[in-house]
Amino acid sequence: MKNKYPTEVLREEKRYPITVIHLISFTALFKITTFSLTDNPDGQLAAPRRPSWGRNFLKKLIAIWPQLSRKISQHVFDQPDTFSLIPVKNAFIIPGGRFKEFYYWDSYWILKGLLLSDMKETAKGIIDNFIYMVSTYGFVPNGGRIYYLNRSQPPVLTLMMKDYVQYTNDFVFLAKRIDVLEKELQFWLKKRVTKVVKDGESYHLAHFDSESDTPRPESYLEDLETCSVYNTTEQQHECYTDLKSGAESGWDFTSRWIFDYEGEPDTDLTKISTRRNIPVDLNAFLYKSFRQMQYFYLILRRHDEAKYWQDKAEEWKINIEKVLYNTEDGIWYDYDLKLNKPRRHFAASNFAPLWANAIDEDLKKERGQNAARYLKKYGILEFHGIPSTLFTSGLQWDFPNAWSPYQNIVIFGLERSGDQEAQSIAKALAHKWVQSNMRAFDENKVMFEKYNSLISGQFGGGGEYHIQSGFGWTNGSIMELIDYYFRVKSRKHRPIYD
Numbered sequence: 001m002k003n004k005y006p007t008e009v010l011r012e013e014k015r016y017p018i019t020v021i022h023l024i025s026f027t028a029l030f031k032i033t034t035f036s037l038t039d040n041p042d043g044q045l046a047a048p049r050r051p052s053w054g055r056n057f058l059k060k061l062i063a064i065w066p067q068l069s070r071k072i073s074q075h076v077f078d079q080p081d082t083f084s085l086i087p088v089k090n091a092f093i094i095p096g097g098r099f100k101e102f103y104y105w106d107s108y109w110i111l112k113g114l115l116l117s118d119m120k121e122t123a124k125g126i127i128d129n130f131i132y133m134v135s136t137y138g139f140v141p142n143g144g145r146i147y148y149l150n151r152s153q154p155p156v157l158t159l160m161m162k163d164y165v166q167y168t169n170d171f172v173f174l175a176k177r178i179d180v181l182e183k184e185l186q187f188w189l190k191k192r193v194t195k196v197v198k199d200g201e202s203y204h205l206a207h208f209d210s211e212s213d214t215p216r217p218e219s220y221l222e223d224l225e226t227c228s229v230y231n232t233t234e235q236q237h238e239c240y241t242d243l244k245s246g247a248e249s250g251w252d253f254t255s256r257w258i259f260d261y262e263g264e265p266d267t268d269l270t271k272i273s274t275r276r277n278i279p280v281d282l283n284a285f286l287y288k289s290f291r292q293m294q295y296f297y298l299i300l301r302r303h304d305e306a307k308y309w310q311d312k313a314e315e316w317k318i319n320i321e322k323v324l325y326n327t328e329d330g331i332w333y334d335y336d337l338k339l340n341k342p343r344r345h346f347a348a349s350n351f352a353p354l355w356a357n358a359i360d361e362d363l364k365k366e367r368g369q370n371a372a373r374y375l376k377k378y379g380i381l382e383f384h385g386i387p388s389t390l391f392t393s394g395l396q397w398d399f400p401n402a403w404s405p406y407q408n409i410v411i412f413g414l415e416r417s418g419d420q421e422a423q424s425i426a427k428a429l430a431h432k433w434v435q436s437n438m439r440a441f442d443e444n445k446v447m448f449e450k451y452n453s454l455i456s457g458q459f460g461g462g463g464e465y466h467i468q469s470g471f472g473w474t475n476g477s478i479m480e481l482i483d484y485y486f487r488v489k490s491r492k493h494r495p496i497y498d
């Protein structure tokens with residue numbers, strides 16, 4: 001069949017018969033077991049500052065880093081056209097399982113875990129890989145393959161730099177790279193921002209919007225099948241673009257991106273319309289990054305640039321408040337660009353502005369209180385992890401799956417609101433999540449990419465592939481939770497909680 005495989009895949013498959021491909025993937029990436037000399041993978045996390053159960057678990061997690069570390073071999077640099085890997089110089093940490101290359105937003109939580117394990121050189125190298133990609137391609141691709149070059153993932157590079165600089169005080173490193181951080185955020189401002197109308201007023205906010213209208217090479221047959229319900233080529237192309245935009249969101253896939261005829265979330269993937277949604281979490285990530293740029297430029301005494309990013313942060317804060325905050329329900333909601341109305345449904349992403357602090361100082365406590373009430377209303381405390389949504393669609397970013405990054409986003413959002421009840425709920429949520437992860441680890445001897453919020457210790461399921469283990473971001477984010485909630489003494493370094 002013509003066009004059965006995308007050109008990138010064809011190029012690799014045509015040149016190399018199956019056996020050679022296997023050989024190549026074996027030699028294209030290799031594991032590194034020794035880290036840089038200044039890295040200390042025994043890590044301060046495993047030091048005797050916490051209960052012994054916590055120390056033992058953390059030691060086991062730290063021991064997983066070498067299994068997930070990769071470096072690109074010289075063959076790829078010598079013959080880049082014969083590999084699908086994007087050649088980056090420094091070692092990195094992969095998620096694990098089928099994910100054998102680096103992933104953009106996974107790396108944010110991985111980096112937190114690396115810093116908490118005192119592996120600052122590896123962390124630095126990972127940031128520099130991303131800096132290289134922004135310099136070369138103008139943005140950070142979804143992951144480390146050339147077939148990911150038509151979409152990004154939630155923007156977190158500036159936040160990675162923040163964690164690194166906060167841990168190391170390496171302002172020279174920051175000063176040399178700040179223009180590239182700026183370049184990445186300009187990509188989002190220029191390519192992903194759209195006009196939003198609410199109550200007759202216009203605002204600007206971002207949405208996910210891949211520029212490619214063909215099936216995802218890594219899930220080619222799945223996408224062909226999903227979009228085959230459409231009769232015209234134009235409709236099929238729209239469908240592919242929305243699937244790729246869904247992958248750009250990192251929530252691939254979820255009822256959040258699916259609309260029924262009345263604009264309500266749906267479980268039928270063929271109705272995917274990712275671009276129609278203004279996502280709360282994406283705009284919170286951007287707000288947090290804009291504010292961070294303001295602080296970075298102030299430290300570097302570049303006052304004009306600091307003012308530019310201060311204005312952007314203020315604009316985003318106002319727009320998040322006016323368009324996404326729902327005073328009646330006391331929470332933020334995604335916004336439907338077509339029907340100009342909020343999508344009033346539970347999602348773990350609804351809490352992201354609390355975590356990003358996209359709130360006026362005098363409203364912080366009240367917003368924390370409201371968010372706590374909202375969690376209780378939906379009985380979220382009864383679960384073993386905060387589920388992505390409350391829709392059972394069979395898609396992996398829906399009920400009952402709970403994903404690690406959003407545990408930290410919700411928990412640290414509640415924690416930093418300063419409201420006492422919100423803080424005690426945050427602690428209870430952290431306990432349940434850590435418990436479930438530890439139970440699963442005891443039974444299976446591995447960490448998973450997602451968990452089932454209905455059963456403590458049970459891994460998640462659904463979606464287009466089987467459950468994967470490893471797992472980079474789960475390990476990084478649980479280290480952050482354990483470090484914050486299960487500590488018995490003060491620490492040498494300043495914490496990096498977010």
Ligand SMILES: OC[C@H]1O[C@H](O[C@H]2O[C@H](CO)[C@@H](O)[C@H](O)[C@H]2O)[C@H](O)[C@@H](O)[C@@H]1O
Nearest residue numbers: 095099103106142216218247250251252
């Ligand atoms: O191959 C299917 C999809 O797999 C990735 O998405 C999932 O794994 C990623 C790595 O852990 C994670 O970043 C993402 O949030 C998950 O949904 C990949 O990112 C997708 O682009 C890809 O289509």
